[in-house]
Amino acid sequence: MKAFQVQTYDTPPTHCAVNAPVPAEGEVLLNIEACGLNFADLLMAKGTYQDTPSPPFTLGMEVCGTVLALGNGVSTPEIGTRVAVFGGQGGLAEQGVFPANLCREVPAEMSSPDAAGFQVAYGTSHLALTRRAKLQAGETLLVMGAAGGVGLTAVEIGKAMGATVIGVARGAEKMAVAKAAGADHVIDASADITAEVRALGGADVVYDPVGGDAFKAAMRATNREGRMITIGFASGDVPQIPANHLLVKNITVIGFYWGGYLKFDPTSLTDSMGELMDWYVQGRLKPHVSHTLPLEQAADALELLRSRKSTGKVVVTP
Incomplete structure:
Protein backbone atom coordinates (compact mmCIF):
# COMPACT_ATOMS: atom_id res chain seq x y z
CA MET A 1 0.00 0.00 0.00
CA LYS A 2 0.99 3.67 -0.24
CA ALA A 3 2.20 5.57 2.81
CA PHE A 4 3.84 8.94 3.52
CA GLN A 5 6.70 8.20 5.90
CA VAL A 6 9.52 9.77 7.87
CA GLN A 7 12.61 7.73 7.05
CA THR A 8 15.10 9.92 8.94
CA TYR A 9 14.77 13.23 10.76
CA ASP A 10 17.37 14.76 8.44
CA THR A 11 15.39 14.19 5.23
CA PRO A 12 11.88 15.26 4.21
CA PRO A 13 9.05 12.72 4.53
CA THR A 14 8.57 10.66 1.40
CA HIS A 15 6.00 8.46 -0.33
CA CYS A 16 6.71 4.75 0.11
CA ALA A 17 5.26 1.40 -0.89
CA VAL A 18 4.94 -0.68 2.30
CA ASN A 19 3.26 -3.89 3.37
CA ALA A 20 -0.32 -3.50 4.54
CA PRO A 21 -0.43 -3.78 8.37
CA VAL A 22 -2.08 -6.61 10.27
CA PRO A 23 -4.03 -5.78 13.45
CA ALA A 24 -2.47 -7.08 16.65
CA GLU A 25 -4.36 -7.92 19.83
CA GLY A 26 -6.64 -5.05 20.78
CA GLU A 27 -6.33 -3.35 17.39
CA VAL A 28 -8.50 -2.81 14.33
CA LEU A 29 -7.45 -2.44 10.69
CA LEU A 30 -8.98 0.58 8.96
CA ASN A 31 -9.41 1.54 5.36
CA ILE A 32 -8.43 5.18 5.81
CA GLU A 33 -10.81 7.63 4.19
CA ALA A 34 -9.41 10.87 5.61
CA CYS A 35 -6.53 12.05 7.80
CA GLY A 36 -6.51 15.38 9.63
CA LEU A 37 -3.17 17.18 9.79
CA ASN A 38 -1.84 19.01 12.84
CA PHE A 39 1.06 21.32 13.63
CA ALA A 40 2.47 18.41 15.63
CA ASP A 41 2.99 16.49 12.35
CA LEU A 42 5.55 19.12 11.33
CA LEU A 43 7.36 18.68 14.64
CA MET A 44 7.28 14.87 14.36
CA ALA A 45 8.85 15.04 10.91
CA LYS A 46 11.83 16.78 12.55
CA GLY A 47 11.88 14.57 15.64
CA THR A 48 11.10 17.48 17.97
CA TYR A 49 7.60 16.50 19.15
CA GLN A 50 7.25 15.12 22.69
CA ASP A 51 5.75 11.84 21.47
CA THR A 52 7.75 11.26 18.28
CA PRO A 53 8.22 7.56 17.37
CA SER A 54 11.51 6.19 16.06
CA PRO A 55 11.87 6.22 12.24
CA PRO A 56 10.67 4.88 9.97
CA PHE A 57 7.06 5.75 10.71
CA THR A 58 3.99 7.02 8.89
CA LEU A 59 2.81 10.53 9.69
CA GLY A 60 -0.84 11.37 10.41
CA MET A 61 -2.21 11.53 13.94
CA GLU A 62 -6.00 11.42 13.50
CA VAL A 63 -8.11 9.53 10.99
CA CYS A 64 -11.55 8.48 9.90
CA GLY A 65 -11.97 5.12 8.22
CA THR A 66 -13.96 1.92 7.89
CA VAL A 67 -13.10 -1.19 9.91
CA LEU A 68 -11.69 -3.94 7.66
CA ALA A 69 -10.46 -6.50 10.22
CA LEU A 70 -10.29 -7.10 13.98
CA GLY A 71 -7.33 -8.20 16.06
CA ASN A 72 -7.53 -10.87 18.74
CA GLY A 73 -9.79 -9.96 21.64
CA VAL A 74 -11.70 -7.30 19.69
CA SER A 75 -15.44 -7.56 19.14
CA THR A 76 -16.28 -3.90 18.64
CA PRO A 77 -16.32 -1.80 16.57
CA GLU A 78 -17.67 -4.32 14.09
CA ILE A 79 -16.28 -4.79 10.59
CA GLY A 80 -17.85 -2.23 8.26
CA THR A 81 -18.25 0.44 10.96
CA ARG A 82 -17.00 3.93 10.12
CA VAL A 83 -14.96 5.28 13.04
CA ALA A 84 -12.74 8.17 14.05
CA VAL A 85 -9.59 7.54 16.06
CA PHE A 86 -6.51 9.34 17.29
CA GLY A 87 -3.62 6.96 16.80
CA GLY A 88 -0.71 9.38 17.08
CA GLN A 89 0.76 8.16 13.78
CA GLY A 90 -0.11 6.02 10.75
CA GLY A 91 -2.83 8.15 9.18
CA LEU A 92 -1.15 9.21 5.93
CA ALA A 93 -1.59 5.82 4.31
CA GLU A 94 -4.23 3.79 2.55
CA GLN A 95 -4.70 1.48 5.55
CA GLY A 96 -3.66 1.54 9.20
CA VAL A 97 -3.99 -0.28 12.53
CA PHE A 98 -5.25 1.54 15.61
CA PRO A 99 -6.36 0.73 19.19
CA ALA A 100 -9.94 -0.53 19.15
CA ASN A 101 -10.77 1.06 22.52
CA LEU A 102 -9.98 4.55 21.16
CA CYS A 103 -12.25 4.22 18.11
CA ARG A 104 -15.54 6.09 18.17
CA GLU A 105 -18.32 5.45 15.69
CA VAL A 106 -18.94 8.44 13.42
CA PRO A 107 -22.51 9.76 13.08
CA ALA A 108 -24.04 9.29 9.65
CA GLU A 109 -24.47 13.07 9.45
CA MET A 110 -20.70 13.67 9.69
CA SER A 111 -18.48 13.48 6.61
CA SER A 112 -15.18 11.60 6.80
CA PRO A 113 -13.06 14.78 6.29
CA ASP A 114 -14.99 16.50 9.09
CA ALA A 115 -14.54 13.49 11.37
CA ALA A 116 -10.82 13.14 10.62
CA GLY A 117 -10.08 16.77 11.42
CA PHE A 118 -12.46 16.94 14.37
CA GLN A 119 -10.75 15.05 17.16
CA VAL A 120 -7.56 16.90 18.10
CA GLY A 260 -1.33 13.26 27.41
CA TYR A 261 -4.76 12.08 28.53
CA LEU A 262 -4.31 8.96 26.42
CA LYS A 263 -1.83 7.73 29.03
CA PHE A 264 -3.58 8.60 32.29
CA ASP A 265 -7.28 9.25 31.57
CA PRO A 266 -8.36 8.11 28.08
CA THR A 267 -12.01 7.94 29.17
CA SER A 268 -12.05 11.73 29.46
CA LEU A 269 -11.15 11.97 25.78
CA THR A 270 -13.84 9.56 24.57
CA ASP A 271 -16.46 11.21 26.82
CA SER A 272 -15.49 14.62 25.49
CA MET A 273 -15.65 13.38 21.91
CA GLY A 274 -19.11 11.92 22.50
CA GLU A 275 -20.42 15.29 23.69
CA LEU A 276 -18.78 17.10 20.80
CA MET A 277 -20.26 14.73 18.22
CA ASP A 278 -23.67 15.30 19.78
CA TRP A 279 -23.12 19.05 19.38
CA TYR A 280 -22.17 18.45 15.73
CA VAL A 281 -25.35 16.48 15.04
CA GLN A 282 -27.36 19.26 16.74
CA GLY A 283 -25.77 21.79 14.37
CA ARG A 284 -23.91 23.65 17.14
CA LEU A 285 -20.49 23.01 15.57
CA LYS A 286 -19.53 23.53 11.94
CA PRO A 287 -15.94 22.35 11.23
CA HIS A 288 -13.97 24.51 8.84
CA VAL A 289 -11.76 22.48 6.47
CA SER A 290 -9.94 24.95 4.24
CA HIS A 291 -8.07 22.37 2.12
CA THR A 292 -8.66 18.72 1.19
CA LEU A 293 -5.83 17.08 -0.78
CA PRO A 294 -5.09 13.52 -1.99
CA LEU A 295 -2.35 11.41 -0.43
CA GLU A 296 -0.07 12.16 -3.39
CA GLN A 297 -0.04 15.80 -2.26
CA ALA A 298 0.68 15.11 1.42
CA ALA A 299 3.84 17.23 1.27
CA ASP A 300 1.83 20.14 -0.13
CA ALA A 301 -0.71 19.70 2.65
CA LEU A 302 1.99 19.93 5.31
CA GLU A 303 3.42 23.00 3.59
CA LEU A 304 0.04 24.73 3.96
CA LEU A 305 0.44 24.34 7.72
CA ARG A 306 4.08 25.35 7.74
CA SER A 307 3.46 28.51 5.71
CA ARG A 308 0.25 29.30 7.63
CA LYS A 309 -1.74 29.52 4.40
CA SER A 310 -4.56 27.39 5.77
CA THR A 311 -7.48 28.24 8.04
CA GLY A 312 -9.19 25.68 10.21
CA LYS A 313 -8.10 22.18 9.20
CA VAL A 314 -6.14 20.61 6.35
CA VAL A 315 -7.27 17.07 5.51
CA VAL A 316 -5.65 14.41 3.30
CA THR A 317 -7.89 11.80 1.67
CA PRO A 318 -6.04 8.56 0.83
Whole structure:
Protein backbone atom coordinates (compact mmCIF):
# COMPACT_ATOMS: atom_id res chain seq x y z
CA MET A 1 0.00 0.00 0.00
CA LYS A 2 0.99 3.67 -0.24
CA ALA A 3 2.20 5.57 2.81
CA PHE A 4 3.84 8.94 3.52
CA GLN A 5 6.70 8.20 5.90
CA VAL A 6 9.52 9.77 7.87
CA GLN A 7 12.61 7.73 7.05
CA THR A 8 15.10 9.92 8.94
CA TYR A 9 14.77 13.23 10.76
CA ASP A 10 17.37 14.76 8.44
CA THR A 11 15.39 14.19 5.23
CA PRO A 12 11.88 15.26 4.21
CA PRO A 13 9.05 12.72 4.53
CA THR A 14 8.57 10.66 1.40
CA HIS A 15 6.00 8.46 -0.33
CA CYS A 16 6.71 4.75 0.11
CA ALA A 17 5.26 1.40 -0.89
CA VAL A 18 4.94 -0.68 2.30
CA ASN A 19 3.26 -3.89 3.37
CA ALA A 20 -0.32 -3.50 4.54
CA PRO A 21 -0.43 -3.78 8.37
CA VAL A 22 -2.08 -6.61 10.27
CA PRO A 23 -4.03 -5.78 13.45
CA ALA A 24 -2.47 -7.08 16.65
CA GLU A 25 -4.36 -7.92 19.83
CA GLY A 26 -6.64 -5.05 20.78
CA GLU A 27 -6.33 -3.35 17.39
CA VAL A 28 -8.50 -2.81 14.33
CA LEU A 29 -7.45 -2.44 10.69
CA LEU A 30 -8.98 0.58 8.96
CA ASN A 31 -9.41 1.54 5.36
CA ILE A 32 -8.43 5.18 5.81
CA GLU A 33 -10.81 7.63 4.19
CA ALA A 34 -9.41 10.87 5.61
CA CYS A 35 -6.53 12.05 7.80
CA GLY A 36 -6.51 15.38 9.63
CA LEU A 37 -3.17 17.18 9.79
CA ASN A 38 -1.84 19.01 12.84
CA PHE A 39 1.06 21.32 13.63
CA ALA A 40 2.47 18.41 15.63
CA ASP A 41 2.99 16.49 12.35
CA LEU A 42 5.55 19.12 11.33
CA LEU A 43 7.36 18.68 14.64
CA MET A 44 7.28 14.87 14.36
CA ALA A 45 8.85 15.04 10.91
CA LYS A 46 11.83 16.78 12.55
CA GLY A 47 11.88 14.57 15.64
CA THR A 48 11.10 17.48 17.97
CA TYR A 49 7.60 16.50 19.15
CA GLN A 50 7.25 15.12 22.69
CA ASP A 51 5.75 11.84 21.47
CA THR A 52 7.75 11.26 18.28
CA PRO A 53 8.22 7.56 17.37
CA SER A 54 11.51 6.19 16.06
CA PRO A 55 11.87 6.22 12.24
CA PRO A 56 10.67 4.88 9.97
CA PHE A 57 7.06 5.75 10.71
CA THR A 58 3.99 7.02 8.89
CA LEU A 59 2.81 10.53 9.69
CA GLY A 60 -0.84 11.37 10.41
CA MET A 61 -2.21 11.53 13.94
CA GLU A 62 -6.00 11.42 13.50
CA VAL A 63 -8.11 9.53 10.99
CA CYS A 64 -11.55 8.48 9.90
CA GLY A 65 -11.97 5.12 8.22
CA THR A 66 -13.96 1.92 7.89
CA VAL A 67 -13.10 -1.19 9.91
CA LEU A 68 -11.69 -3.94 7.66
CA ALA A 69 -10.46 -6.50 10.22
CA LEU A 70 -10.29 -7.10 13.98
CA GLY A 71 -7.33 -8.20 16.06
CA ASN A 72 -7.53 -10.87 18.74
CA GLY A 73 -9.79 -9.96 21.64
CA VAL A 74 -11.70 -7.30 19.69
CA SER A 75 -15.44 -7.56 19.14
CA THR A 76 -16.28 -3.90 18.64
CA PRO A 77 -16.32 -1.80 16.57
CA GLU A 78 -17.67 -4.32 14.09
CA ILE A 79 -16.28 -4.79 10.59
CA GLY A 80 -17.85 -2.23 8.26
CA THR A 81 -18.25 0.44 10.96
CA ARG A 82 -17.00 3.93 10.12
CA VAL A 83 -14.96 5.28 13.04
CA ALA A 84 -12.74 8.17 14.05
CA VAL A 85 -9.59 7.54 16.06
CA PHE A 86 -6.51 9.34 17.29
CA GLY A 87 -3.62 6.96 16.80
CA GLY A 88 -0.71 9.38 17.08
CA GLN A 89 0.76 8.16 13.78
CA GLY A 90 -0.11 6.02 10.75
CA GLY A 91 -2.83 8.15 9.18
CA LEU A 92 -1.15 9.21 5.93
CA ALA A 93 -1.59 5.82 4.31
CA GLU A 94 -4.23 3.79 2.55
CA GLN A 95 -4.70 1.48 5.55
CA GLY A 96 -3.66 1.54 9.20
CA VAL A 97 -3.99 -0.28 12.53
CA PHE A 98 -5.25 1.54 15.61
CA PRO A 99 -6.36 0.73 19.19
CA ALA A 100 -9.94 -0.53 19.15
CA ASN A 101 -10.77 1.06 22.52
CA LEU A 102 -9.98 4.55 21.16
CA CYS A 103 -12.25 4.22 18.11
CA ARG A 104 -15.54 6.09 18.17
CA GLU A 105 -18.32 5.45 15.69
CA VAL A 106 -18.94 8.44 13.42
CA PRO A 107 -22.51 9.76 13.08
CA ALA A 108 -24.04 9.29 9.65
CA GLU A 109 -24.47 13.07 9.45
CA MET A 110 -20.70 13.67 9.69
CA SER A 111 -18.48 13.48 6.61
CA SER A 112 -15.18 11.60 6.80
CA PRO A 113 -13.06 14.78 6.29
CA ASP A 114 -14.99 16.50 9.09
CA ALA A 115 -14.54 13.49 11.37
CA ALA A 116 -10.82 13.14 10.62
CA GLY A 117 -10.08 16.77 11.42
CA PHE A 118 -12.46 16.94 14.37
CA GLN A 119 -10.75 15.05 17.16
CA VAL A 120 -7.56 16.90 18.10
CA ALA A 121 -8.77 20.43 17.40
CA TYR A 122 -12.22 20.21 18.97
CA GLY A 123 -11.09 17.80 21.67
CA THR A 124 -8.26 20.14 22.68
CA SER A 125 -10.47 23.20 22.95
CA HIS A 126 -13.32 21.37 24.69
CA LEU A 127 -11.23 19.82 27.47
CA ALA A 128 -9.00 22.88 27.83
CA LEU A 129 -11.93 25.24 28.29
CA THR A 130 -14.20 22.97 30.33
CA ARG A 131 -11.89 20.85 32.48
CA ARG A 132 -8.81 23.03 32.83
CA ALA A 133 -9.87 26.68 32.52
CA LYS A 134 -13.45 26.13 33.74
CA LEU A 135 -14.72 28.86 31.43
CA GLN A 136 -18.02 30.31 32.64
CA ALA A 137 -20.90 31.86 30.72
CA GLY A 138 -20.54 35.64 30.69
CA GLU A 139 -16.73 35.60 30.89
CA THR A 140 -14.51 36.99 28.15
CA LEU A 141 -12.38 34.49 26.26
CA LEU A 142 -9.36 35.72 24.27
CA VAL A 143 -8.28 33.30 21.54
CA MET A 144 -4.86 33.75 19.95
CA GLY A 145 -4.39 32.24 16.47
CA ALA A 146 -8.16 32.32 16.17
CA ALA A 147 -8.30 31.17 12.52
CA GLY A 148 -5.96 28.21 12.99
CA GLY A 149 -6.75 24.53 13.47
CA VAL A 150 -7.34 24.66 17.23
CA GLY A 151 -7.97 28.37 17.62
CA LEU A 152 -11.03 28.31 15.41
CA THR A 153 -12.58 25.52 17.48
CA ALA A 154 -11.91 27.50 20.68
CA VAL A 155 -13.92 30.36 19.19
CA GLU A 156 -16.84 28.02 18.42
CA ILE A 157 -16.77 26.19 21.74
CA GLY A 158 -16.32 29.41 23.72
CA LYS A 159 -19.44 30.82 22.11
CA ALA A 160 -21.32 27.55 22.72
CA MET A 161 -20.40 27.88 26.41
CA GLY A 162 -21.81 31.40 26.62
CA ALA A 163 -18.59 33.42 26.65
CA THR A 164 -17.84 36.69 24.89
CA VAL A 165 -15.08 35.77 22.44
CA ILE A 166 -12.25 37.98 21.21
CA GLY A 167 -10.31 36.40 18.33
CA VAL A 168 -6.81 37.44 17.25
CA ALA A 169 -5.83 36.50 13.68
CA ARG A 170 -3.47 37.86 11.05
CA GLY A 171 -4.99 39.68 8.08
CA ALA A 172 -8.48 40.46 6.90
CA GLU A 173 -9.17 37.01 5.45
CA LYS A 174 -8.33 35.13 8.64
CA MET A 175 -10.12 37.71 10.78
CA ALA A 176 -13.25 37.12 8.67
CA VAL A 177 -12.97 33.36 9.23
CA ALA A 178 -12.80 33.88 13.01
CA LYS A 179 -15.76 36.26 12.87
CA ALA A 180 -17.79 33.76 10.86
CA ALA A 181 -17.05 31.10 13.52
CA GLY A 182 -18.70 33.27 16.15
CA ALA A 183 -16.08 35.69 17.50
CA ASP A 184 -17.77 38.78 18.96
CA HIS A 185 -14.68 40.88 18.30
CA VAL A 186 -11.65 40.30 16.07
CA ILE A 187 -8.21 41.92 16.32
CA ASP A 188 -5.43 41.84 13.74
CA ALA A 189 -2.35 40.12 15.11
CA SER A 190 -0.23 43.06 13.91
CA ALA A 191 -2.15 45.52 16.09
CA ASP A 192 -1.50 46.51 19.72
CA ILE A 193 -3.23 43.44 21.14
CA THR A 194 -2.88 44.52 24.76
CA ALA A 195 -4.46 47.92 24.19
CA GLU A 196 -7.31 46.60 22.06
CA VAL A 197 -8.21 43.80 24.47
CA ARG A 198 -8.10 46.16 27.44
CA ALA A 199 -10.42 48.53 25.56
CA LEU A 200 -12.89 45.63 25.32
CA GLY A 201 -12.74 45.03 29.07
CA GLY A 202 -9.80 42.62 29.26
CA ALA A 203 -9.74 38.81 29.15
CA ASP A 204 -10.86 36.40 31.87
CA VAL A 205 -9.51 33.34 30.01
CA VAL A 206 -6.76 33.28 27.37
CA TYR A 207 -6.42 30.37 24.94
CA ASP A 208 -2.94 30.48 23.41
CA PRO A 209 -1.55 28.06 20.81
CA VAL A 210 0.95 30.69 19.58
CA GLY A 211 3.33 31.64 22.40
CA GLY A 212 6.06 34.23 22.00
CA ASP A 213 5.10 37.90 21.87
CA ALA A 214 1.41 36.99 21.51
CA PHE A 215 1.46 35.32 24.94
CA LYS A 216 3.15 38.34 26.52
CA ALA A 217 0.64 40.74 24.99
CA ALA A 218 -2.25 38.58 26.18
CA MET A 219 -0.87 38.37 29.71
CA ARG A 220 -0.79 42.16 29.95
CA ALA A 221 -4.47 42.23 28.94
CA THR A 222 -5.60 39.49 31.33
CA ASN A 223 -7.95 40.51 34.13
CA ARG A 224 -7.38 39.80 37.80
CA GLU A 225 -7.81 36.11 38.62
CA GLY A 226 -7.62 35.37 34.89
CA ARG A 227 -6.57 31.97 33.53
CA MET A 228 -4.14 31.54 30.65
CA ILE A 229 -4.06 28.16 28.86
CA THR A 230 -0.85 27.32 26.99
CA ILE A 231 -1.80 25.01 24.12
CA GLY A 232 1.35 25.20 22.00
CA PHE A 233 4.00 27.45 20.53
CA ALA A 234 3.30 27.87 16.82
CA SER A 235 5.47 30.98 16.82
CA GLY A 236 8.47 28.82 17.68
CA ASP A 237 9.09 30.92 20.81
CA VAL A 238 8.36 29.39 24.21
CA PRO A 239 7.66 32.37 26.49
CA GLN A 240 9.42 32.69 29.82
CA ILE A 241 6.77 33.63 32.38
CA PRO A 242 7.68 36.30 34.96
CA ALA A 243 6.25 34.83 38.16
CA ASN A 244 6.03 38.24 39.82
CA HIS A 245 3.48 39.32 37.18
CA LEU A 246 1.32 36.33 38.11
CA LEU A 247 1.30 37.51 41.72
CA VAL A 248 0.31 41.09 40.97
CA LYS A 249 -2.97 40.12 39.26
CA ASN A 250 -3.44 36.62 40.73
CA ILE A 251 -3.18 35.09 37.25
CA THR A 252 -3.06 31.33 36.73
CA VAL A 253 -1.11 29.82 33.81
CA ILE A 254 -2.40 26.37 32.88
CA GLY A 255 -0.58 23.81 30.76
CA PHE A 256 -2.64 21.59 28.50
CA TYR A 257 -1.67 18.65 26.27
CA TRP A 258 -4.65 16.75 24.87
CA GLY A 259 -2.62 13.68 23.87
CA GLY A 260 -1.33 13.26 27.41
CA TYR A 261 -4.76 12.08 28.53
CA LEU A 262 -4.31 8.96 26.42
CA LYS A 263 -1.83 7.73 29.03
CA PHE A 264 -3.58 8.60 32.29
CA ASP A 265 -7.28 9.25 31.57
CA PRO A 266 -8.36 8.11 28.08
CA THR A 267 -12.01 7.94 29.17
CA SER A 268 -12.05 11.73 29.46
CA LEU A 269 -11.15 11.97 25.78
CA THR A 270 -13.84 9.56 24.57
CA ASP A 271 -16.46 11.21 26.82
CA SER A 272 -15.49 14.62 25.49
CA MET A 273 -15.65 13.38 21.91
CA GLY A 274 -19.11 11.92 22.50
CA GLU A 275 -20.42 15.29 23.69
CA LEU A 276 -18.78 17.10 20.80
CA MET A 277 -20.26 14.73 18.22
CA ASP A 278 -23.67 15.30 19.78
CA TRP A 279 -23.12 19.05 19.38
CA TYR A 280 -22.17 18.45 15.73
CA VAL A 281 -25.35 16.48 15.04
CA GLN A 282 -27.36 19.26 16.74
CA GLY A 283 -25.77 21.79 14.37
CA ARG A 284 -23.91 23.65 17.14
CA LEU A 285 -20.49 23.01 15.57
CA LYS A 286 -19.53 23.53 11.94
CA PRO A 287 -15.94 22.35 11.23
CA HIS A 288 -13.97 24.51 8.84
CA VAL A 289 -11.76 22.48 6.47
CA SER A 290 -9.94 24.95 4.24
CA HIS A 291 -8.07 22.37 2.12
CA THR A 292 -8.66 18.72 1.19
CA LEU A 293 -5.83 17.08 -0.78
CA PRO A 294 -5.09 13.52 -1.99
CA LEU A 295 -2.35 11.41 -0.43
CA GLU A 296 -0.07 12.16 -3.39
CA GLN A 297 -0.04 15.80 -2.26
CA ALA A 298 0.68 15.11 1.42
CA ALA A 299 3.84 17.23 1.27
CA ASP A 300 1.83 20.14 -0.13
CA ALA A 301 -0.71 19.70 2.65
CA LEU A 302 1.99 19.93 5.31
CA GLU A 303 3.42 23.00 3.59
CA LEU A 304 0.04 24.73 3.96
CA LEU A 305 0.44 24.34 7.72
CA ARG A 306 4.08 25.35 7.74
CA SER A 307 3.46 28.51 5.71
CA ARG A 308 0.25 29.30 7.63
CA LYS A 309 -1.74 29.52 4.40
CA SER A 310 -4.56 27.39 5.77
CA THR A 311 -7.48 28.24 8.04
CA GLY A 312 -9.19 25.68 10.21
CA LYS A 313 -8.10 22.18 9.20
CA VAL A 314 -6.14 20.61 6.35
CA VAL A 315 -7.27 17.07 5.51
CA VAL A 316 -5.65 14.41 3.30
CA THR A 317 -7.89 11.80 1.67
CA PRO A 318 -6.04 8.56 0.83
